[in-house]
Amino acid sequence: AYPIIGHSYLLGGDPAKFFEFISTGAKAMVTELKEQIAVIWLGPVPVIVVCHPAAAEVILRSSKHMEKSYLYEFLKPWLGTGLLTSGGEKWKQRRRLITPSFHFNILQDFLEVMNEQSATMIRTLEGKRTAGSAINVGKAITMCALDIICETAMGQTVNAQENDDSDYVKSLYRISELIQLRQKTPTLWWDAAFSRMKVGKEQESLLRTLHGFTRDVIIERAKTKDSKSVETTRQAAFNITNGSDKLNKNQRDLFQNPKRLAFLDVLLHAETEDGKTLSLNDIQEEVDTFMFEGHDTTAAAMTWAIYALGRHPEIQQKVHEELDSVFGAITNAQLQKLSYLERVIKESLRMFPSVPMFARVLSEDCKLGGYSVPKGTQAIIFGYTIHHHPGIWEDEERFEPDRFLAENCVGRHPYAYIPFSAGPRNCIGQKFAMMEEKVVLCHLLRRYSVISHDKEEDLLINADLILRSSTPLNITLKPR
Numbered sequence: 001a002y003p004i005i006g007h008s009y010l011l012g013g014d015p016a017k018f019f020e021f022i023s024t025g026a027k028a029m030v031t032e033l034k035e036q037i038a039v040i041w042l043g044p045v046p047v048i049v050v051c052h053p054a055a056a057e058v059i060l061r062s063s064k065h066m067e068k069s070y071l072y073e074f075l076k077p078w079l080g081t082g083l084l085t086s087g088g089e090k091w092k093q094r095r096r097l098i099t100p101s102f103h104f105n106i107l108q109d110f111l112e113v114m115n116e117q118s119a120t121m122i123r124t125l126e127g128k129r130t131a132g133s134a135i136n137v138g139k140a141i142t143m144c145a146l147d148i149i150c151e152t153a154m155g156q157t158v159n160a161q162e163n164d165d166s167d168y169v170k171s172l173y174r175i176s177e178l179i180q181l182r183q184k185t186p187t188l189w190w191d192a193a194f195s196r197m198k199v200g201k202e203q204e205s206l207l208r209t210l211h212g213f214t215r216d217v218i219i220e221r222a223k224t225k226d227s228k229s230v231e232t233t234r235q236a237a238f239n240i241t242n243g244s245d246k247l248n249k250n251q252r253d254l255f256q257n258p259k260r261l262a263f264l265d266v267l268l269h270a271e272t273e274d275g276k277t278l279s280l281n282d283i284q285e286e287v288d289t290f291m292f293e294g295h296d297t298t299a300a301a302m303t304w305a306i307y308a309l310g311r312h313p314e315i316q317q318k319v320h321e322e323l324d325s326v327f328g329a330i331t332n333a334q335l336q337k338l339s340y341l342e343r344v345i346k347e348s349l350r351m352f353p354s355v356p357m358f359a360r361v362l363s364e365d366c367k368l369g370g371y372s373v374p375k376g377t378q379a380i381i382f383g384y385t386i387h388h389h390p391g392i393w394e395d396e397e398r399f400e401p402d403r404f405l406a407e408n409c410v411g412r413h414p415y416a417y418i419p420f421s422a423g424p425r426n427c428i429g430q431k432f433a434m435m436e437e438k439v440v441l442c443h444l445l446r447r448y449s450v451i452s453h454d455k456e457e458d459l460l461i462n463a464d465l466i467l468r469s470s471t472p473l474n475i476t477l478k479p480r
Contacts, residue, residue, distance in 0.1 A: 002221050012207070015180070015462035016460040016461060016462050016470045017069050017465065018184065018462075018466075019356075019461050019462055020465060022040075022049070022269070022353045022357075022463060023384060023385060023463075023468070024039055024381075024384065025038060025040075025049075026049055026051045026382050026384075026385040027385060028331070028388055029049075029051055030051050030052065030327055030385060030391065032389070035051070035369060036050070036051060036052035036054060036368065036369030036370070037049060037050055037051060037052070037055055037368050037369040037371065037373075038051060038233070041380075042184070042186060042440065043189075044186075045377045045378060046220045046377070047184075047359075047377075047379070048368065048373060048377055048378070048379040048380070048381050049380050050368065050369075050379055050380065050381045051382055051385045051386065051389070052369065052386065052389065052391075052392075053389070053392060053413040053414075053415035053416040053418075054369075054413065054415070055368045055369045056381045056386060056415045056418065056422075057413075057414070057422075058366055058367070058368055059360055059362070059366075059368075059379055059381060060360075060381065060415060060418070060421065060422045060423035060425075061415070061422070062423070062424045063424055064363045064364055065086060065360050065362055065363050065364075065366075065379075066088075066360075066363070066424060066425055067087040067088075067358055067360065067361045067362050067363060067420045068084075068085060068087065068359065068360060068361070069358050069359030069378045069379070069380070069469075070378065071083075071183050071378070072084070072085050074147070074182040075179055075292075075305055075479060077203065078175055078179070078207060078210060078288060078292070079285060079288050079292060079416075080281065080284070080285035080288070081096065081285060082094065082251055082285035082286045082288065082289035082290045083286060083332065083428065084292070084293060085096060085289075087439045090146075093272060093273075094348070095370065095428065096160065096269075097267075097270045097271075097278070098266075098428060099274070099286060099380070099428065100266055100270075100284060101266045101267070102262050102428060102429060102432060103432060103447075106261050107332075107431065107432060107435060108332060109261045110148075110152045110432065110435070111330075111331070111332060111435065111437075111439065113148055113152050114148055114435065114439040114440065115150045115329070115330055115439060115443075117144050117147045117148045117151070117157075117161070117237040117334055118439055118442075118444075119439045119443065120147070120442035121140055121141070121143075121144035121161060121440070121443065121444070122443055122444065122447055124140060124143075124161050124162075124463065125137070125140050125444075125448075125477065126447075127139075128222055128479055133476065134453065134474045134475060135475065135476070135478050135479065137297070137303065137306055137444075137450070138303040138331045138468075138469070138472055138473055138475075139164070139464065139472065140161070141162045141299050141303050141306070141440065141444075142295070142296070143160040143169075144160075144174070144299075145295040145296075145298050145299035145302070145436070145440070146158065146159055146160040146169065146295045146299075146438060147159065147160050148295070149290065149291060149294040149295040149298075150291070151262070151265060151285055152262060152294075152432075153161050153181075153262060153263045153264060153286060153290045153291055154214065154217045154218075154221070154262055154263070154264050154457060155217075155221055155261075155262035155264055155265065156217050156221075160192075167209050169341070171206040171209040171210050172210065173457055174202075174206055175203065175210060176292075176296070176465050176466075177208045178199060178202065178206070179184070179465065180205050180465050181199070182194070186471070189462070190414060198254065200231065202214050202467040205303075211288070214284055214287050214288055214291070215247075215280070215284055216282060217264070217287075218264060218268075218284060218287065220263070220345055221262070221264050221268065221347050228299075229283075240325075242404075247462070248320075259439070263287070263290055264283070264287055266309055267282075267283045267286055267287070268283065269417040275284060283363065284414075284462035287413070288314045289443055290429075290470055292451050293426060293429065294433075295304060295428075295433070296354075296428060296465070296466045297354040297355060297433065297466060298354070298433045298437055300435055300466045300467060301348065301352075301354045301356040301419075301433070302437050302440055302441060303347065303468075304349075304351070304352035304354075304467075305344060305345055305348040305441060306444065306450050306452075306473075307345065307352075307439070307454070307469075307473050307475065308347070308348050308351065308352075308399050308416065308423060308452075309445070309452075310450040310451050310452025310453075310475055310476075311399070312399055313449075313451075315344065315399070316445075316449065316450065319340060319341055319344060319445055320339055320445060322337075322338060322339075322340045322341060323338070323341070323442060323445055323446050326338065330439055330442050330443070332435075335435065337440050338438060340401065341438060341441065341442070342404075342434070342438065343401035343402065343403075343405070343442070344401045345434065345437050345438070346401070346404045346419075347400060347401040347403060347404060348399075348419075349419035350387045350393075350403070350417060350419070351369070351387070351388075351399060351463075353383045353384055353418075353419045353467060354386055354419065354466055355383070355419070355465075355466065355467070356382065356383055356384040356463050357382045357383060357463070358380070358381055358383070359378060359379065359380045359383065360378075360379050360381070360382070361376065361377070361378055362374070362375055362378075362379060363375065363377070364375060364376045379456050381418070381421075383418050383421075384418065384463070384465075384467070386415070386416060386418065387416075387417065389426060391415070392412070392413060392416045393416070393447045397456075420433070447478055447479065447480065448478060448479060449477075449478045449479075449480060450475055450476070450477060450478070450480065451475065451476040452473065452474070452475050453474040453475070453476065454473055454474050
């Protein structure tokens with residue numbers, strides 16, 4: 001590291017080199033030096049990199065170290081201070097309000113959307129597939145995930161699978177690139193200077209597109225909130241028993257509404273403890289957050305799962321056998337039977353966690369890896385290295401779904417596996433994500449066998465906001 005610039009000169013440019021620098025350094029710390037933490041310098045700012053589950057537990061389990069790192073500040077122009085970026089009492093209130101959005105009965109409605117969009121994906125793939133040739137399965141899965149999240153979050157689809165060149169879709173991906181660029185480039189941190197730069201002006205243009213789209217959808221959806229057309233009840237369609245005490249009257253009424261529910265509908269009916277409803281800005285923060293967190297992460301997880309199955313035909317065969325034993329439409333009851341597919345997804349998330357790292361600021365002095373770390377220190381929990389820690393996982397680079405059999409999890413450190421983070425600020429949408437991944441993979445693997453041509457040692461992995469391959473994965477689909 002150099003004075004003033006620290007390690008920043010190593011972190012810009014090629015995202016694959018950035019990931020290689022972080023992952024190689026962290027792996028050396030745990031294997032050669034037997035340390036639980038490392039330090040990198042982002043400009044003049046020291047950042048602790050946590051590489052061991054014991055040190056991660058100190059931060060993630062605590063109800064004190066809840067504030068997100070300053071690195072999340074660069075998300076706020078887009079997401080405001082929603083559930084991902086807020087802290088303190090605002091975060092607690094939003095968490096309470098949003099939890100009913102993932103009520104079992106609402107997830108049941110979402111299942112219908114997932115099945116419909118997955119069927120569209122299969123039709124799209126079949127139209128593009130040529131016998132024996134590779135296809136960009138990752139892009140097809142990503143567009144499917146985007147349509148799913150749009151319809152479940154806002155009740156409206158952008159038809160990304162049919163039109164992946166829309167302004168909203170392009171803006172969604174470009175804004176993520178600019179956020180990551182700012183996070184690792186200290187010369188772009190000062191807002192006043194950034195706003196005058198070419199990239200700053202580009203960001204403003206992207207935000208107008210993104211915010212304009214979601215705001216228009218919210219306003220239009222709000223017009224139907226009290227419409228007589230949605231006043232009839234769906235008799236016995238929802239049996240609100242478990243968790244019903246956590247729902248306010250508006251939300252309980254909403255569950256009996258015959259229209260297809262969206263995350264946005266729950267927010268429109270949400271009430272704070274003093275009986276107030278959320279403002280338009282409040283709702284937009286959460287809808288934008290859900291759009292950001294809810295599609296690229298699951299798309300990456302599904303793409304890596306397909307890649308892994310394509311590299312391990314014997315494991316893929318077991319998945320096919322399990323899927324063949326489940327007949328008919330994909331329902332929640334059938335999804336519960338797919339225990340081997342679930343272990344495949346979990347192992348894929350261990351090998352390729354969609355979010356490879358997340359950051360906090362320490363709210364008080366604490367001990368990490370035997371070192372005293374002062375209050376105010378920025379910390380990155382590097383889940384990728386924790387998931388590949390040779391002292392935690394036997395033969396850690398081998399893809400083995402049965403690691404997640406109940407008997408094989410006994411004695412494993414509770415913070416050794418954190419694809420959805422852990423502790424009080426864990427991912428609120430993890431059940432939604434697992435359901436979506438199962439549904440989409442069911443549709444794909446019922447129809448096709450997959451062959452992955454890229455060897456593990458040849459992969460170039462990016463660690464932008466999401467863990468992904470630098471180039472499209474070379475995958476062939478073979479009809480079953």
